[in-house]
Amino acid sequence: MQVLNISRSILGQPWQWRGRAADARDWGAEEDLVTQLLLSRGCPPEQLAEHRAPSIRAFMPDPSIFRDMDRAAERLAAAVIAGESVTVFGDYDVDGATSAALLIRLLRALGLRPDAYIPDRLMEGYGPSGEALVRLGARGATLIVTVDCGAQAFEALDMARDAGVDVIVVDHHKCAPQLPAAYALVNPNRLDEGEGAAHGHLAAVGVAFLLGAALLRTLRARGFFASRTEPKLIDLLDIVALGTVADVAALRGLNRAFVAQGLKVMAQGRNIGLAALMSASRLTRAPTATDLGFALGPRINAGGRVGKSDLGVRLLTTDDPEEARAIAAELDRLNEERRAIEAEVQMAAERLAGMPGAVCVVAGNGWHPGVIGIVAGRLKEKLGLPAIVIAVDEQGIGKGSGRSIAGVDLGQAVLQAKEAGLLVAGGGHAMAAGLTIAADQVAAFTAFLEERLAEPVARAAGTRALLLDALVAPRGLNPALVESLEAGGPYGMGWPAPRVAAGPVRVVKADVVGTGHVRLVVAGDDGASIKAVAFRQADTALGQALLGAPRDRRLWIAGRARIDDWSGRATAELHLDDAAWAD
Secondary structure (H helix, E strand, O other): OOOOOHHHEOOOOOEEEOOOOOOHHHOOOOOOHHHHHHHHOOOOHHHHHHHHOOOHHHHOOOHHHOOOHHHHHHHHHHHHHHOOOEEEEOOOOHHHHHHHHHHHHHHHHOOOOOEEEOOOOOOOOOOOOHHHHHHHHHOOOOEEEEEOOOOOOHHHHHHHHHOOOEEEEEOOOOOOOOOOOOOEEEOOOOOOOOHHHHHOOOOHHHHHHHHHHHHHHHHHHOOHHHOOOOOOHHHHHHHHHHHHHHOOOOOOOHHHHHHHHHHHHHHOOOOHHHHHHHHHOOOOOOOOHHHHHHHHHHHHHHHHHOOOOOHHHHHHHOOOHHHHHHHHHHHHHHHHHHHHHHHHHHHHHHHHHOOOOOOEEEEEEOOOOOOHHHHHHHHHHHHOOOEEEEEEOOOOEEEEEEEOOOOOOHHHHHHHHHHOOOOOEEEEEOOEEEEEEEHHHHHHHHHHHHHHHHHHHHHHHHOOOEEEOEEEOHHHOOHHHHHHHHOOOOOEOOEOOOOEEEEEEEEEEEEEEOOOEEEEEEEEOOOOEEEEEEOOOOOOHHHHHHHOOOOOOOEEEEEEEEEEOOOOOOEEEEEEEEEEEOO
């Protein structure tokens, strides 16, 4: 097998074989392709069988290993048995919506009629306020369960306690050494967590699923199901899969099982709301993990981003087909509106980004706070650095959202900035964070992050490389190869999708389509031609090189192999990450 000349990468990054595939000439000599994919992503050899078909049974921990889990389950069980008034207080993003929907559906199946409360992103901001919790208690709620929020809600939970309202916090964001005054706080990222800390990569919806399992076990022990049917928690895995992927949780261990099994449940169309959303998203086949992250998740998010925060929970909990279709159509429309707003903020943020140091922090007056997280993600991808985008309102208060790169814990840095007095509020997890800041503190906050993150960013940059899983001639890029590669999934954060290098090829056709995408047809020495696309690369070094590539100059292309069934006939194409000159 040919060895790539990686010294001429257009983007200047080294190309390396991933994990055990250290030498291209050894590829496939000892194990089949799927085995190589699993091993190169950190699967222990003795666990190959479990990782080939990840199941909940194989990866599910005993929920009792988490601090406060049994206390939370006992309190919820008491509420179920007594028929109490319970409110689920969620966040406005996909993880918050799915966490809330899971508990609401489970509690309904247990005979309760729980309420949902999703704060308005623009009017109330992130997380529970004391006023909202006290108001819910005054309306009759004797138990409130916050999901995907609450770990830093000190003042709010103090107010709820003083008002006599029990609050269970179900979260996964970074915790401070001191914990708020909740009745129970279930969070694998508590600093005092023991064995449960190994599951700190769970999204909030995953933690909610474990609480659901603990609740059912508690009710079972109390004889609650002696005269009634026990709900099947596994039927809610479609919701768990959506929240896990959309929150960019690391797909390892239990999370991979959640997504693998949840996709199977979703394909059965049991959740009327999800089925309507798939239809609105023009999905006519069984969904994939990619669909969750790029088609369904953004539409659920759209409601919260542009001022209709409860639409996602309503969609995921409705049993009315007409209501489901109406909400799905509205979310689809709002997603288009979100795209237009995002494009404007993206252009302004890129102009301000300039040449950042270890971290990119940009702030703008009047930016829509509902799209800053997406824009931060785009900046992170473009610059290869952690990025924070801050929308400043008329009162000089900024709402910020950040996205990080592998190996750099942005949530911890933001929490440290809050403890240093630079932020009004802030927190998050390793790959994402949110914050509230006075506009006149942005410069000091940026300097603080530069100092804290310079070393981990430099360390992460030193290990960056384009990691390859397979090298094929153009004729080898076909649907059968894509099917083999997909068998090592589901893929996502922490379990990256395979990257394939193909070549050598010559560019036959190259043009710009859509919003700056470079579309290619390339041909190899074997006479086969393949399609490729480089998304949002028209104005980059890669895009310009591909658009201007001489017809007589050969190159290697590398990216993710995908199935293109747009024309009704399945073919393989490559979604490009880089290219390298072959001669």
